[in-house]
Amino acid sequence: MTTTLELSGGRVLADRMDGTPTMASPSWWGADTVRLRGRLDDVAVHVRRYTAAARSYVNVSAAVAATEAAGAAGIGPAVVSWDVDAGEVVLADLTETHRTATLADGNSADFVRRYFEIRSRVGELTPNEARYATVFDDIRELSARLQDAGAAVPAELPFFLRVLDDAEKRIAAAGFDREFRHGDGNLSNVMVARDDASLLLLDWDLAAVMDPFQDLGVALVELAEDETHARELFEIAHGSVDEALLARSLFYGYADHVRQGLLGILVDALDPGSYEYSKFGDWQLLRARLALSGTRSGELLRRIDR
DSSP, X not given: OOOOEEOGGGOEEEEEEEOOOOOOTTOOSSTTEEEEEEEETTEEEEEEEEOHXXXXXXXXXXXXXXXXXXXXXXXXXXXXXXXTTTTEEEEEOOTTTEEEOOGGGGGOHHHHXXXXXXXXXXXXXOOSSOOBOXXXXXXXXXXXXXXXXXXXXXXXXHHHHHHHHHHHHHHHHHOOOOEEEOOOOOGGGEEEETTTOOEEEOOOTTOEEEOHHHHHHHHHHHHOSSHHHHHHHHHHHHSSOOHHXXXXXXXXXXXXXXXXXXXXXXXXXXXXXXXXXXXXXXXXXXXXXXXXXXXXXXXXXXXXXX
Protein backbone atom coordinates (compact mmCIF):
# COMPACT_ATOMS: atom_id res chain seq x y z
CA MET A 1 0.00 0.00 0.00
CA THR A 2 1.45 3.38 -1.03
CA THR A 3 2.02 5.96 1.68
CA THR A 4 2.86 8.86 -0.64
CA LEU A 5 0.91 10.87 -3.21
CA GLU A 6 2.06 13.38 -5.79
CA LEU A 7 0.27 16.72 -5.44
CA SER A 8 0.07 19.53 -7.97
CA GLY A 9 3.42 21.04 -8.86
CA GLY A 10 5.23 17.75 -8.31
CA ARG A 11 5.16 17.99 -4.52
CA VAL A 12 4.92 14.73 -2.58
CA LEU A 13 2.51 14.10 0.27
CA ALA A 14 4.29 11.74 2.68
CA ASP A 15 2.71 9.42 5.27
CA ARG A 16 -0.52 9.54 3.32
CA MET A 17 -3.75 8.62 5.13
CA ASP A 18 -7.35 8.70 4.00
CA GLY A 19 -9.25 11.75 5.24
CA THR A 20 -12.04 11.67 7.78
CA PRO A 21 -14.89 9.63 6.26
CA THR A 22 -18.05 11.37 5.18
CA MET A 23 -21.16 11.35 7.35
CA ALA A 24 -24.71 10.59 6.23
CA SER A 25 -27.54 13.11 6.34
CA PRO A 26 -28.60 15.37 7.92
CA SER A 27 -24.95 16.36 7.63
CA TRP A 28 -21.95 15.39 5.60
CA TRP A 29 -18.24 16.06 5.83
CA GLY A 30 -16.30 15.97 2.60
CA ALA A 31 -18.76 14.63 0.04
CA ASP A 32 -17.77 17.34 -2.44
CA THR A 33 -14.05 16.60 -2.18
CA VAL A 34 -11.59 13.74 -1.89
CA ARG A 35 -9.76 14.33 1.38
CA LEU A 36 -6.33 13.05 2.36
CA ARG A 37 -4.03 13.62 5.30
CA GLY A 38 -0.26 13.42 5.41
CA ARG A 39 2.91 15.45 5.74
CA LEU A 40 4.15 18.02 3.25
CA ASP A 41 7.65 19.31 3.90
CA ASP A 42 7.29 17.78 7.39
CA VAL A 43 4.10 19.76 8.09
CA ALA A 44 0.86 17.90 8.91
CA VAL A 45 -1.64 18.83 6.22
CA HIS A 46 -5.15 18.05 5.06
CA VAL A 47 -5.59 17.94 1.27
CA ARG A 48 -8.94 18.68 -0.36
CA ARG A 49 -9.49 17.81 -4.01
CA TYR A 50 -12.82 18.79 -5.52
CA THR A 51 -14.64 15.96 -7.25
CA ALA A 52 -15.44 16.31 -10.95
CA ALA A 53 -19.13 16.78 -10.09
CA ALA A 54 -18.37 19.50 -7.54
CA ARG A 55 -16.11 21.37 -9.95
CA SER A 56 -19.02 21.65 -12.36
CA TYR A 57 -21.08 23.79 -9.97
CA VAL A 58 -18.60 25.26 -7.44
CA ASN A 59 -16.78 28.48 -8.30
CA VAL A 60 -13.48 26.96 -7.23
CA SER A 61 -11.37 30.10 -7.61
CA ALA A 62 -13.77 32.14 -5.45
CA ALA A 63 -14.01 29.33 -2.88
CA VAL A 64 -10.22 29.07 -2.68
CA ALA A 65 -9.86 32.85 -2.34
CA ALA A 66 -12.35 32.82 0.54
CA THR A 67 -10.58 29.87 2.19
CA GLU A 68 -7.22 31.65 1.94
CA ALA A 69 -8.60 34.93 3.34
CA ALA A 70 -10.28 33.10 6.22
CA GLY A 71 -7.09 31.22 7.06
CA ALA A 72 -5.04 34.42 7.04
CA ALA A 73 -7.54 36.06 9.41
CA GLY A 74 -7.65 33.10 11.79
CA ILE A 75 -11.30 32.40 10.99
CA GLY A 76 -10.51 29.20 9.12
CA PRO A 77 -7.64 26.71 8.99
CA ALA A 78 -4.37 28.04 7.62
CA VAL A 79 -3.91 27.45 3.90
CA VAL A 80 -0.55 25.90 3.03
CA SER A 81 -1.01 26.02 -0.74
CA TRP A 82 -3.62 25.81 -3.46
CA ASP A 83 -3.97 25.05 -7.16
CA VAL A 84 -7.25 26.28 -8.64
CA ASP A 85 -6.74 24.50 -11.96
CA ALA A 86 -6.25 21.20 -10.16
CA GLY A 87 -9.11 21.91 -7.75
CA GLU A 88 -6.74 21.29 -4.87
CA VAL A 89 -6.37 23.06 -1.51
CA VAL A 90 -3.79 22.06 1.11
CA LEU A 91 -4.75 23.09 4.65
CA ALA A 92 -3.23 22.76 8.09
CA ASP A 93 -4.43 19.45 9.54
CA LEU A 94 -6.80 20.02 12.46
CA THR A 95 -7.57 16.37 13.15
CA GLU A 96 -5.64 16.16 16.41
CA THR A 97 -6.42 19.66 17.67
CA HIS A 98 -10.10 20.15 16.78
CA ARG A 99 -13.38 18.27 16.56
CA THR A 100 -16.37 18.76 14.28
CA ALA A 101 -19.28 20.68 15.80
CA THR A 102 -22.65 18.95 16.09
CA LEU A 103 -26.22 20.01 16.77
CA ALA A 104 -25.62 19.18 20.42
CA ASP A 105 -23.27 22.17 20.59
CA GLY A 106 -26.25 24.38 19.84
CA ASN A 107 -27.52 23.63 23.35
CA SER A 108 -24.60 25.60 24.78
CA ALA A 109 -25.23 29.34 25.14
CA ASP A 110 -21.49 29.96 25.05
CA PHE A 111 -21.09 28.04 21.78
CA VAL A 112 -24.02 29.88 20.20
CA ARG A 113 -22.58 33.26 21.16
CA ARG A 114 -19.13 32.43 19.80
CA TYR A 115 -20.66 30.88 16.68
CA PHE A 116 -22.57 34.03 15.76
CA GLU A 117 -19.51 36.12 16.56
CA ILE A 118 -17.26 34.25 14.14
CA ARG A 119 -19.92 34.30 11.42
CA SER A 120 -20.14 38.06 11.86
CA ARG A 121 -16.34 38.41 11.62
CA VAL A 122 -16.49 36.99 8.11
CA GLY A 123 -17.79 40.40 7.05
CA GLU A 124 -14.31 41.81 7.70
CA LEU A 125 -12.68 39.56 5.08
CA THR A 126 -11.61 40.95 1.70
CA PRO A 127 -10.79 37.92 -0.49
CA ASN A 128 -9.09 38.54 -3.82
CA GLU A 129 -12.14 37.12 -5.57
CA ALA A 130 -15.71 36.76 -4.36
CA ARG A 131 -19.05 35.60 -5.68
CA TYR A 132 -21.95 38.05 -5.76
CA ALA A 133 -25.03 35.87 -5.36
CA THR A 134 -28.10 35.43 -3.21
CA VAL A 135 -29.59 32.06 -2.37
CA PHE A 136 -32.31 32.91 -4.90
CA ASP A 137 -29.65 33.37 -7.59
CA ASP A 138 -28.17 29.98 -6.69
CA ILE A 139 -31.60 28.33 -6.92
CA ARG A 140 -32.12 29.74 -10.41
CA GLU A 141 -28.68 28.52 -11.46
CA LEU A 142 -29.28 25.05 -10.04
CA SER A 143 -32.72 24.86 -11.67
CA ALA A 144 -31.15 25.63 -15.05
CA ARG A 145 -28.43 23.04 -14.51
CA LEU A 146 -31.01 20.42 -13.58
CA GLN A 147 -32.93 21.13 -16.75
CA ASP A 148 -29.75 20.83 -18.83
CA ALA A 149 -28.93 17.54 -17.09
CA GLY A 150 -32.42 16.17 -17.73
CA ALA A 151 -32.78 15.42 -14.02
CA ALA A 152 -36.12 14.65 -12.40
CA VAL A 153 -37.21 17.38 -10.00
CA PRO A 154 -39.72 17.21 -7.15
CA ALA A 155 -43.34 17.85 -8.08
CA GLU A 156 -43.48 20.68 -5.51
CA LEU A 157 -40.65 22.64 -7.13
CA PRO A 158 -42.92 25.05 -9.08
CA PHE A 159 -44.75 25.82 -5.83
CA PHE A 160 -41.47 26.34 -3.96
CA LEU A 161 -40.26 28.70 -6.67
CA ARG A 162 -43.47 30.76 -6.63
CA VAL A 163 -43.34 31.23 -2.86
CA LEU A 164 -39.63 32.05 -2.90
CA ASP A 165 -40.11 34.48 -5.78
CA ASP A 166 -42.66 36.31 -3.62
CA ALA A 167 -40.19 36.38 -0.73
CA GLU A 168 -37.35 37.62 -2.94
CA LYS A 169 -39.46 40.47 -4.31
CA ARG A 170 -40.56 41.54 -0.83
CA ILE A 171 -36.96 41.47 0.42
CA ALA A 172 -35.76 43.46 -2.58
CA ALA A 173 -38.53 46.03 -2.06
CA ALA A 174 -37.51 46.43 1.59
CA GLY A 175 -33.86 46.87 0.60
CA PHE A 176 -30.79 45.24 2.11
CA ASP A 177 -27.08 45.72 2.58
CA ARG A 178 -24.49 43.39 1.05
CA GLU A 179 -21.48 42.01 2.88
CA PHE A 180 -19.15 39.09 2.41
CA ARG A 181 -20.43 36.07 4.33
CA HIS A 182 -19.80 32.32 4.69
CA GLY A 183 -23.31 31.39 3.56
CA ASP A 184 -23.46 27.75 4.72
CA GLY A 185 -25.19 27.01 8.03
CA ASN A 186 -24.23 23.33 8.23
CA LEU A 187 -22.63 22.78 11.64
CA SER A 188 -20.32 20.12 10.23
CA ASN A 189 -18.46 23.07 8.68
CA VAL A 190 -17.47 24.30 12.14
CA MET A 191 -14.38 23.05 13.93
CA VAL A 192 -14.10 23.35 17.73
CA ALA A 193 -10.64 23.54 19.32
CA ARG A 194 -10.12 20.85 21.93
CA ASP A 195 -8.09 23.11 24.24
CA ASP A 196 -10.00 26.41 24.40
CA ALA A 197 -13.23 25.68 22.41
CA SER A 198 -12.42 28.42 19.89
CA LEU A 199 -14.07 28.01 16.49
CA LEU A 200 -12.98 27.85 12.86
CA LEU A 201 -15.17 27.78 9.74
CA LEU A 202 -14.63 25.32 6.90
CA ASP A 203 -15.94 24.81 3.36
CA TRP A 204 -16.34 28.20 1.73
CA ASP A 205 -18.07 27.00 -1.45
CA LEU A 206 -21.23 29.06 -0.80
CA ALA A 207 -19.37 32.15 0.42
CA ALA A 208 -20.47 35.29 -1.37
CA VAL A 209 -21.28 38.95 -1.03
CA MET A 210 -24.87 38.75 0.21
CA ASP A 211 -27.45 40.10 2.63
CA PRO A 212 -26.01 39.43 6.12
CA PHE A 213 -29.45 38.22 7.17
CA GLN A 214 -29.17 35.44 4.60
CA ASP A 215 -26.14 34.12 6.44
CA LEU A 216 -27.99 34.46 9.73
CA GLY A 217 -31.03 32.69 8.29
CA VAL A 218 -29.15 29.58 7.19
CA ALA A 219 -27.64 29.37 10.69
CA LEU A 220 -31.03 29.82 12.36
CA VAL A 221 -32.76 26.99 10.51
CA GLU A 222 -29.86 24.68 11.36
CA LEU A 223 -29.88 25.48 15.08
CA ALA A 224 -33.49 26.29 15.90
CA GLU A 225 -36.05 23.66 16.86
CA ASP A 226 -38.98 25.97 16.03
CA GLU A 227 -39.79 29.64 15.43
CA THR A 228 -39.78 30.48 19.13
CA HIS A 229 -36.27 29.11 19.41
CA ALA A 230 -35.28 30.94 16.22
CA ARG A 231 -36.49 34.21 17.76
CA GLU A 232 -34.31 33.61 20.84
CA LEU A 233 -31.27 32.88 18.66
CA PHE A 234 -31.97 35.89 16.45
CA GLU A 235 -31.90 38.14 19.51
CA ILE A 236 -28.54 36.71 20.55
CA ALA A 237 -27.11 37.30 17.08
CA HIS A 238 -28.72 40.68 16.32
CA GLY A 239 -29.05 42.14 19.80
CA SER A 240 -32.81 42.64 19.56
CA VAL A 241 -35.79 41.12 17.76
CA ASP A 242 -37.05 42.85 14.63
CA GLU A 243 -40.03 40.88 13.34
CA ALA A 244 -39.51 41.85 9.69
CA LEU A 245 -35.82 40.94 9.78
CA LEU A 246 -36.56 37.70 11.59
CA ALA A 247 -39.11 36.77 8.91
CA ARG A 248 -36.60 37.67 6.20
CA SER A 249 -33.92 35.54 7.85
CA LEU A 250 -36.24 32.55 8.16
CA PHE A 251 -37.24 32.75 4.52
CA TYR A 252 -33.59 32.83 3.51
CA GLY A 253 -33.18 29.67 5.58
CA TYR A 254 -36.18 28.05 3.93
CA ALA A 255 -34.75 28.98 0.52
CA ASP A 256 -31.52 27.29 1.56
CA HIS A 257 -33.47 24.06 2.15
CA VAL A 258 -34.57 24.23 -1.49
CA ARG A 259 -31.06 25.09 -2.69
CA GLN A 260 -29.52 22.15 -0.85
CA GLY A 261 -32.27 19.84 -2.08
CA LEU A 262 -31.68 20.83 -5.70
CA LEU A 263 -27.95 20.41 -5.19
CA GLY A 264 -28.52 16.84 -4.04
CA ILE A 265 -30.57 16.11 -7.17
CA LEU A 266 -27.92 17.65 -9.41
CA VAL A 267 -25.09 15.61 -7.91
CA ASP A 268 -27.20 12.47 -8.28
CA ALA A 269 -27.57 13.30 -11.98
CA LEU A 270 -23.88 14.12 -12.47
CA ASP A 271 -22.48 11.32 -10.32
CA PRO A 272 -25.08 8.58 -9.67
CA GLY A 273 -24.56 6.82 -6.37
CA SER A 274 -23.42 9.88 -4.39
CA TYR A 275 -25.56 8.88 -1.45
CA GLU A 276 -24.29 11.60 0.88
CA TYR A 277 -25.76 14.33 -1.32
CA SER A 278 -28.81 12.22 -2.14
CA LYS A 279 -29.73 11.67 1.51
CA PHE A 280 -28.92 15.22 2.50
CA GLY A 281 -30.91 16.59 -0.45
CA ASP A 282 -33.95 14.47 0.41
CA TRP A 283 -33.80 15.65 4.00
CA GLN A 284 -33.60 19.30 2.93
CA LEU A 285 -36.54 18.93 0.54
CA LEU A 286 -38.59 17.47 3.37
CA ARG A 287 -37.72 20.48 5.49
CA ALA A 288 -38.68 22.78 2.60
CA ARG A 289 -42.08 21.09 2.33
CA LEU A 290 -42.71 21.53 6.05
CA ALA A 291 -41.58 25.17 6.05
CA LEU A 292 -43.22 26.44 2.86
CA SER A 293 -46.43 24.43 2.57
CA GLY A 294 -48.12 25.54 5.79
CA THR A 295 -50.26 28.61 6.41
CA ARG A 296 -47.51 30.00 8.64
CA SER A 297 -45.32 30.75 5.60
CA GLY A 298 -47.91 33.20 4.29
CA GLU A 299 -47.94 35.12 7.57
CA LEU A 300 -44.14 35.25 7.54
CA LEU A 301 -44.18 36.58 3.98
CA ARG A 302 -46.45 39.45 4.98
CA ARG A 303 -44.27 40.17 8.00
CA ILE A 304 -41.26 40.87 5.73
CA ASP A 305 -43.00 44.07 4.57
CA ARG A 306 -43.31 45.59 8.06
